[in-house]
Amino acid sequence: MQSSAPLPILPTVNGHLTYLLALLLGLLCVLKSQAAEIRILTTLPVIHSWAANVAGDAATVESLLPANVGPHDFQFRPSDLRKLAAADVVLMNGLGLDTWLTRAVTRGASKPSRRVVTVTDGLQPQLIHHLTPLAMDAETTGSEKSHSDHTQNHGDEDANPHVWLDPVFAKHCVSNIIQALCQADPAHADGYTRRGATYLQELDQLDTQIRSSLKxxxxxxxxxxxxxxxxxxxxxxxxxxxxxxxxxxxxxxxxxxxxxxxxxxxxxxxxxxxxxxxxxxxxxxxxxxxxxxxxxxxxxxxxxxxxxxxxxxxxxxxxxxxxxxx
Structure with a gap:
């Protein structure tokens, strides 16, 4: 007569408790990790792109603008105002392009820890101000005299805001983003700095590629x-x-x-x-x-x-x- 196969050993009550405790601790760790992520809100899709490369998986990056709406046509919806209220860091272009964000931040509920960062800060000496459309030649060929003539005695609101189309200026904006995220989230500063440095190298390579191809x-x-x-x-x-x-x-x-x-x-x-x-x-x-x-x-x-x-x-x-x- 063949002996029957041994019955499986059922987990004990203590085993159940140990398993549930481990599961609970794991869930708490996940929730803690998610809670630690800062929320970054951007205006332009280019700023979202820059911020996403710096943030990696350490932060949540959202864009205010829908894919088919430009900064000139954007209007706040209730869902956008909720995003703004929840954001820890808000990244904007400035130079008169997304002033609607400044007004919304000023009128909205104050979040003491929120940082509103204009990524173009520091570029003022190199900005191009509005010119007669058919008299751009000297300015766009980089003439020092013309450049200085058009950058003095002007406010930021008068400047051409499209600085992101210059990869060298994009590097400046990305450096401002790195600094802002490190200050807002010191626990992940090493990661922001490391990823930011890698992305800055990619922008250097882009600049070199464009220069070489067009020269x-x-x-x-x-x-x-x-x-x-x-x-x-x-x-x-x-x-x-x-x-x-x-x-x-x-x-x-x-x-x-x-x-x-x-x-x-x-x-x-x-x-x-x-x-x-x-x-x-x-x-x-x-x-x-x-x-x-x-x-x-x-x-x-x-x-x-x-x-x-x-x-x-x-x-x-x-x-x-x-x-x-x-």
Whole structure:
């Protein structure tokens, strides 16, 4: 007669308690870890991209702007105000682009520990201020005299806010983010510093790539939809002949378009650059009248925020410039 298989040993009451205790402790550790994460709120998707690279998994990074809404059109919803109230660190561009955030922070409930950081702080001596759209040549070629003439006796609100399209200025903004996160969350400062240093190296490589790819272009004259690219042009020695939209969000007058057309012919511009955020109809009509090409450059004011958003966007722009200006 075969002996029956031994019965499995059932866990004792003490075993059950030990298991439950371990499970509870593990859950508490997870909750404690999640509670320790600071909440970072950003305005532009480029700032979200920078912050996400610095924060890693040590913090939660959210963007205020929906993917299809730019800073000029953004309006607060109740859910956005709740995000703002919960944020430990708020990162904004400044320079008049996202002043709606300043007003909301001022009017909203005060959170004593919240840090509101303008990532462009410290760039003031190098800012480009609003210029006559058809008289940008000296400024965008980096002339020291023109540069100093246009940076004195101006406030930040008068400055061109599109500094992020210059990777060297982006490095400055990222350094401000690293410092802000280290101050807000000292427990994770080593990680912020380490990841930030790695990302700064990636931005160095991006700058080198753009400089190398554009340095031998014989055709360096461009026209863009609106005044978003003077920093990029100055950095990489491109000549910004003019912009199609004389005043933001206002259709240009026939007189202005006639002036722009004369400048395009005189400077032998071969391509006009549209932007994905705006309908290209006006640019297409102008280019057709002048028998020149149309291509697209992204200002990166809208889009799905991600860690790779910024570098991927500038590399797309670089490929467009290379193919259009050869």
């Amino acid at each position: 031998d272009l014989s055709n360096r004259r461009i026209v863009t939809f609106h005044d978003a690219f003077p920093y990029f042009c100055r950095r990489y020695d491109l000549q910004l002949v003019g912009v199609v939209e004389e005043v933001p969000s206002v259709d240009p007058s026939p007189k202005y378009l006639a002036q722009l057309s004369r400048a395009i012919r005189k400077q032998q511009v071969r391509v006009i650059f549209s932007e994905p955020q705006f309908h290209p109809r006006l640019i297409q009509r102008l280019a057709s009248d002048l028998s020149i090409g149309v291509a697209e450059l992204d200002v990166l004011e809208t889009g799905s925020a991600s860690r790779t958003f910024y570098i991927d966007g500038l590399r797309r722009n670089l490929r467009t410039l290379e193919s259009s200006l050869r």
